[in-house]
């Protein structure tokens with residue numbers, strides 16, 4: 001069981017960046033909830049926790065301590081940028097980091113940027129390093145994402161619920177890829193009924209598929225000549 005710790009940036013008495021009618025703590029809450037729902041629906045072999053289920057106030061060290069005490073395998077801190085810039089960037093600690101940490105940054109950066117670019121021309125501000133407490137104090141691979149700017153034209157994306165969902169799901173896919181989580185088996189809609197209808201399994205052999213019916217008839221004739229029953233569907 002891999003352990004995933006999601007950190008919703010800010011919260012409680014600390015709203016984070018505020019502009020354009022948006023609060024960073026609300027956006028980070030939504031993105032992480034979308035990420036957790038997506039993992040739950042699509043993958044197995046993991047446990048996940050968030051630093052705050054609701055709107056609690058937490059220090060940076062408390063967030064790192066929680067991840068360390070639990071023995072998390074991965075830590076992802078979600079933030080929204082401010083300062084009137086534009087685009088997406090990710091951070092790892094600017095001290096000594098493991099190759100695993102760099103790998104986590106690479107996979108998350110790629111997944112999230114690609115998801116964002118479904119919605120518009122998003123600037124790639126790059127994979128960066130900084131002395132952030134949650135990155136410095138966590139003992140497992142840890143990445144912090146800065147998901148566009150709350151106080152620029154980027155806000156139009158952050159006001160779009162579908163965008164936040166896509167960004168959350170991309171965080172989840174990145175973590176799943178990094179950890180190599182198995183995908184949940186999703187039965188195709190017709191399978192369960194077929195299995196109920198008969199206890200006996202039927203194995204069918206298909207020998208050809210054709211755009212032109214004449215070609216199918218030709219093959220059916222050939223099979224019949226050789227003594228095989230042939231049916232055109």
Ligand SMILES: [Zn+2]
Nearest residue numbers: 009016079080
């Ligand atoms: Zn922040």
